[in-house]
Amino acid sequence: MQGLVKDIFGEPIIGASVVIKGTTNGTITGLDGEFSLNNVEKGSVIQVSFIGYQTQEIAWNGQPLTLTLKEDSRQLEEVIVVGFGTQKKENLTGSVSQVSMDEVLGDRPVTSAAAALQGAMPGLTIGGGSGPGQSKSFNIRGTLSINGGSPLVLIDNVEGDINMLNPEDIESVTVLKDAASSAIYGARAAGGVVLVTTKRPKSGTNFNLNYNFNVGWEKPINVLEQASLLEYIDAYQEAGYTQTYWAGNGDVAKWRDYLVQYKKDPSSLNTIGDGIYKDTDGRVYWLSEKNIYDNILTTGFLNNHNISASGGTDKIRFRLSAGLSKENGPLYTDKDSYYRKNISAFVSADVLKWFTQEITVSYSDAKKKMPERVGNMVDFYSTRLVQYYPEGNMPAEIIGTDEELPTQTPMNMIRYAPVSTTRTAIPRISTRSIFKILPGWSVTAEYTFDRKDVNYDFYSGSFKYADCQLAVKNSIEAGQDYYKLQDEQTRYNAFNLYSNFEKKWGKHGFKAMVGFNQESSYYKLFMGQVKGQTAPSVPSFEGGSGEKLLQDSYSEYAIRSGFARLNYSFNDRYLLELNGRYDGSSKFPKNSRFGFFPSVSLGWRMGQEKFMNWSKSWLDDFKLRASYGSIGNQSIDPYSYTPAMNVGLDTVWLDGNDKVSVISLPGLVSSTFTWETVNSFNVGFDVSAFNNRLQVVFDWFKRKTTGMLSEGIEIPSVVGAGAPLQNIADLSSKGWEINLSWRDRIGNFSYNIGFNIYDSRAFIDKFNNESGFVDSNYVGKELGEYWGYVSDGYYTIDDFVLEDAQKGVWTLKDNVVSIQGVVPQPGDEKFKDLDGDNIISPASSTLSDSGDRKVIGSKTPRYQFGANIGVGYKGLSLDVRLQGVGKRDYVLGGAALFPFAGSSASDAVFQPLFYNQTDYWSAVSYDPNDPDFMKAKNPNAKLFRIYDQGNNVTSNTRASDKYIQNAAYLRVKNITLAYSFPKNWVQKAFMKDAKIYLSIENPFTFSSLPKGYDPEGNEYNEIVWNYPYYRTISLGANITF
Incomplete structure (x- = not known):
């Protein structure tokens, strides 16, 4: 028996299934939409089907067949998995979303089904950090309770761990969002329900053997640029640390002189190894440039x-x-x-x-x-x-x-x-x-x-x-x-x-x-x-x-x-x-x-x-x-x-x-x-x-x-x-x-x-908070809000009594706002006096007496979105998936922002210094007799004066709107390019389907956050102390026999 399968436009349909109903005798149409089938008796019912088209049946009369498939307009009859059963989509009255795992997973190089679901359905948020085997968490429609409350995850009607499940074994994932949909599961379903349905063969299915593999290479993204060694030494001296380093075993000034000499002429110093110089007193100075991430991160x-x-x-x-x-x-x-x-x-x-x-x-x-x-x-x-x-x-x-x-x-x-x-x-x-x-x-x-x-x-x-x-x-x-x-x-x-x-x-x-x-x-x-x-x-x-x-x-x-x-x-x-x-x-x-x-x-x-x-x-x-x-x-x-x-x-x-x-x-x-x-x-x-x-x-x-x-x-x-x-x-x-x-x-x-x-x-x-403490929950509080100070630039030498400053005593003038418990210096952060008492303080930290603090932002993600774009022509397909957040505030901090964060003089030399940290406030002169004494060299610097944070008595790193950043972002989660070989080609190799693909995970991110901070991370989630997010490029193949 021979025949042709086409659509209503007369175009051949490639890969349509042609089966003698009630048997396993079948084949698939080739590039030209044609097929041939042996051992067919006259009068046999031929069943032709293809995804997106209505299935057609016809009795064979012994002559070549030409079948025209119409697009399937019965999407309303799609069956949705619900609690302990199924419902036709047209009859659903609750808030339910369902995706096919094959669609959202596709050929992506992910080992976690949860990771593939990010951005796939509205109201579903996927959390968790980065790294091999990192578990992911679910949230449906935001905060449920101050005591938490995650969605109930059921695998074939029974609670299970989706992070341990093979994504290739999943047929579909359904999310029940409202009470009408999830009430059938009772007390564990207050946070919604995630129903995972594993793959099941259908009755009368032909034998299929499928092999899918991919290999991928991972490269960290958002890596900080390290400052040069000379910039580092200058910042170290600027910070006012003692003039020795490594617990007093080396002279910083000599270290700088040796470095300048070594850069001009490496042969001028009798170094050992790679830029290691031993002084006559036995002290060791390191003079070569070493990149921190070259030493830590690889592929x-x-x-x-x-x-x-x-x-x-x-x-x-x-x-x-x-x-x-x-x-x-x-x-x-x-x-x-x-x-x-x-x-x-x-x-x-x-x-x-x-x-x-x-x-x-x-x-x-x-x-x-x-x-x-x-x-x-x-x-x-x-x-x-x-x-x-x-x-x-x-x-x-x-x-x-x-x-x-x-x-x-x-x-x-x-x-x-x-x-x-x-x-x-x-x-x-x-x-x-x-x-x-x-x-x-x-x-x-x-x-x-x-x-x-x-x-x-x-x-x-x-x-x-x-x-x-x-x-x-x-x-x-x-x-x-x-x-x-x-x-x-x-x-x-x-x-x-x-x-x-x-x-x-x-x-x-x-x-x-x-x-x-x-x-x-x-x-x-x-x-x-x-x-x-x-x-x-x-x-x-x-x-x-x-x-x-x-x-x-x-x-x-x-x-x-x-x-x-x-x-x-x-x-x-x-x-x-x-x-x-x-x-x-x-x-x-x-x-x-x-x-x-x-x-x-x-x-x-x-x-x-x-x-x-x-x-x-x-x-x-x-x-x-x-x-x-x-x-x-x-x-x-x-x-x-x-x-x-x-x-x-x-x-x-x-x-x-x-x-x-x-x-x-x-x-x-x-x-x-x-x-x-x-x-x-x-x-x-x-x-x-x-x-x-x-x-x-x-x-x-x-x-x-x-x-x-x-x-x-x-x-x-x-x-x-x-x-x-x-x-x-x-x-x-x-x-x-x-x-x-x-x-x-x-x-x-x-x-x-x-x-x-x-x-x-x-x-x-x-909430039981009669005093209205702002650092606790209180009536009217929006969950996720940040309380902090409002930045007002830096202190300048004009804010101080010059005669005292020249003696090393930092006395503020009468009309200049002070900071409770802190003796500021020029170059320190200055804050606005919101309560008018001329003293920056949290006061009682209550709603009625919050001092100079107010709500300066919120870490709650707003307008979370996802998108997908797919195109296909014959055997070639391109799929793009995007995900992001439209509004969110992010508090910058930690070692990716503050130079020598939390370091005392004995260990500051071990800390990295990044290029973005070199834009710090500094003075034209530190000589009390110089007319430019303590005048700002760079008054619009991004960072306050650099100092010994191990003996920190300033308030430069306290929460303020200066370090609140817009963490809205758009991330291209995946781009996959795939090619399915023509059926008549693969059939000659005794295969039913064969596909090769190239997939890139996290190829692009659009965000205003500075380098070192990933918008998917939690607050303070900077690369210095946290596992980096990475890009994955993979190649793979999917073969069915």
Whole structure:
């Protein structure tokens, strides 16, 4: 049998599936849309399908076939996963977003499914830092409670860790945002629900074997530019440190002179190694330029391999998969790595006409290594040193040992530092039994056992290194090395039993579900630490010769619930949904352990009304939605309602040397301790237009959390315990979100555009803070706000009594504002006197007396958005994904901004100095007899005067609007270029599909933040002390047999 498949424009459709219905005999159309199929009997039903087009069936009459596929205009019939079931998209009345994992993941070089979801759906925020194996967190629609409250993440209806899941095993991710959608999950769903559905083969699916791999290279972004060594020495002297460096072992003035001489003529000094000069007095001076990041950061490498096999008949279906992810991060060491293995198997069998049994078995195993700090040496100390002690000049204790002697550089302190290893293993087994009682009525029983074991071990070890004066040192003093072991065990059981019923009588449609849920979790931790190791090469707890510390903890909780849902539709136009869950949690006292949480939602498909007939030519559907519901929040520790005495080891005042067992007094608890309650109201609309090419979804929401747990009335100090937690605080938030998408196909050219944006704000409505302290929560406070001072430039010499200043006494003139507890000098930060008392101070730090502080910004991200653009022509495709924040304030600080941040004279020389830190205030002259004494050389400098921050008595680094930056940004998250080979080519190689691709993660970022600060990071998240974000360039292939 031969034939041709084309679209309504007459263009051939490449890759359309052509199958003899009811068999596995099939093929795929080639570049010209033609196909051929052997062993076809006359009268056989031929089924032709392709993504985005309506499936067509035709009986073969023995002649060549020509089939024209029409675009699928039935997008409204898309099935959306909801709690314990599915709903047609057209009948949804709650706020729900769903994405296909294949669409958002595509061919991106990411090892985490959560990372791929960033910017994919409005209202969903992905948090977490950077680095190999770094876990990501979810947030839905902003702050839920002052006590936290993350979304409930369910993998196939059971709680799980998405960070350990292989992204290639995920079919779709659904986010339930409002109470009407998530109330079915009760007290754990107050923060919303993330439903992860894993891949399942369909009935009658042909056997498919797929292999997907990619390799990638990681390069840190946002790297700071280091100042020159001469700029560094000048800044060091300008700071007013003592005229020696490295604890008095070198003369700074001589260091500068030697450096100038060396730059002019390196041969003029008798150096050893790379720019190391030993003076006649034996002091060592380092004269070569060394870049801090060349010594710390390099190119990381990752590779992902995934293989899966699936298929089946009308009676039995299966899918097997295995994944391997390995990542070596960009730190200059092999101890910065993440290695994960995933294996899963799924089998579904129709044992009887009325009984289907499913079983899923999976195993995830991860190993993460990272270098630990050795004292403070890894903190970028000794950035100017060469890497190893110069050959031929080894000290006596090293000569003859065949050892290299590393110097005290950041790279060496990372490379030779001990490593911590965290191993995580999660085996899981799930079963699902489906009983089809009658047409439209089924009963489902699910059981899952999940085991999670986390093992952490660390040995401090000891190694020799050369310090800045080339003296040999040990990283750990003898006998102070230690071995630490920590084991965590979690055992989780979940059982669901629920029944679904669906029936339609004329214009009346009914759908009902009722069920029971029982879950229990057990957690145990053991930690041991011992000093000294008799066999350091194989450290162990029993091999320790010194002090031993032991600690363990145990907790468990259980949940028992009944739930129900009722859907009613009239004429597929007027929609009603009722949800209710009766929840019981062991985290609360017996008298307040249970609660009922209901919700209701309404929908009106107004586009189906007769009065909307005028729009039928372009409007496919227009639906209005509204919902209201109440959910409990149980995001607390399992024993918060129980007075507890902690047992541990501590030194006592009678003998401060030995540790003994001590028992702490129990805290106070409230007798009315119970749920926090979240009430949610949501309105929105859905629009589908132009043959479903255009999709618009809009939501406005308001959420109020009442009875938040907070400290109640103040307790006299003689009681010896803090105030108990009580349900006495309230919080409210409101916001909106919109999702727009356009998708079209013109012959062999296809394109899609998507954009989503979301915003929310949260305020404290009730809180026990009668004094109104601004550094705590208070009524009316917007969460995330910053309090600080208002900058007013720098102090100048004109602000001081000149005669006193010439004597080294800094006396402010009478009309000049002073700073409480600080003696400022010219070049120090000056602030505006907001309360008019001529003294800069926080006063009482209350709302009624906040002194010279006010709200100067907010760290809450506003207008979070995501976008995607995709184009395709025949086998070539280009996809671009963007993500960003429209408004956010960011407090600059730390070592990426302030020179010698927190450094005293003894260690400032070890700190890096960056180019952006060289624009500091300085004086024309420091000579009291000079007419230009203390006059500003650069009055518009970005930074205050440089000084010894180890003896900091100024207020230059206190929070002020000067260091509040606009952290709005647009980041191109991914660009992927892919090519799918023509079907007739790959079929000759016994393949069904073959694709190659180039993908770049984080290629571009547009932000006004200075270098060294990443807009995705939290406040103060600068590159100096935090793991850098990086760009990944990868190549890969996806092959199906």
